[in-house]
Amino acid sequence: MRKISSVIMACAMCLSMAVVGTVAPQVAVQAEETATAELKEAPTETPTLEKDFGYEWYLIQYSAYTANSENTKSWMEKITSIKVNDAEPYTKVDNKFLMKEDTFRANVSMVNIIIGNKEFTKNTNKVVISAEGYKDLVLEVGKDYKKVAIHTNHTGGTATCTKKAVCEFCGEEYGEYASHNYGGKYESDGTHHWKKCQNEGCDAATEKEAHKGGEATTTKRAVCEVCGAEYGDLKKEDPKPAEKPDKKTVKAKKVVVNKKRIVLKKDKKVKLKVKLKPANATEKVTFKSSNKKVAKVTKNGVVKAVKKGKCKITVKTASGKKAVVKVTVK
Structure with a gap:
């Protein structure tokens, strides 16, 4: 009996190790696929903003009868955070009667989002809606709350050769990198010259080019006509002609x-x-x-x-x- 029990326990341990060995890699692959999955686009339909006069809330309302309404509802179910004018995120609640001025609720069935009225103080207010698996949706909302637009035209900020411009409204990078500033100063070594970007934090450099021009002498090396650096070897002195032996003068008698x-x-x-x-x-x-x-x-x-x-x-x-x-x- 003891031998049979030992065999059963050994088999159980082997089976357990086999299961762990096969499941762990699958979990790792799934996690990697999730991490690298591309974010979906948020709804492209521009919503309306209405004030709920029974309460001090606002309704971000989407159309319930369009071809994209189901996609909009799926997005609403994944909403995790709403920020207004970069203040602290509004707290998500599931019951309308728990609403306060700093909370929000996604009413999926009605295709709207109820949001508290706390930070709508600027002429143009920024509303950032974040949803799991989706890109952030940025809305521009007027102070009278009737003007609503999806923020697409980035403005402001200054691009450098290492960083794109940052939109002064939404904080996202946009546009192209600025050109490198190579200036007029050359770097050089014994054979080549090049220029480095003068912008702070940039390590870019032009391609190296060989020194050229100038003429070496026996005391000074050639000077590159492009960068002004000395290069090459000194000119070798011309060998002195062999001295002819003096002829012995034969005197006349x-x-x-x-x-x-x-x-x-x-x-x-x-x-x-x-x-x-x-x-x-x-x-x-x-x-x-x-x-x-x-x-x-x-x-x-x-x-x-x-x-x-x-x-x-x-x-x-x-x-x-x-x-x-x-x-x-x-």
């Missing part, structure tokens, strides 16, 4: 001129040809006239007769070797 004597008429010219010995001598030579009034000589050895007379042209190397040419001008 003797200076030989092609003429030893020259006879010239006034204004005539003759060029002296000079050879150094040995032949590989690399010294330079100079030419000098002993009397420039008789004959002149250029650095290239061209002799020019100036006037009658005699003089000497000396051809000399840097090391002191020389030759002399006698000149006669007739």
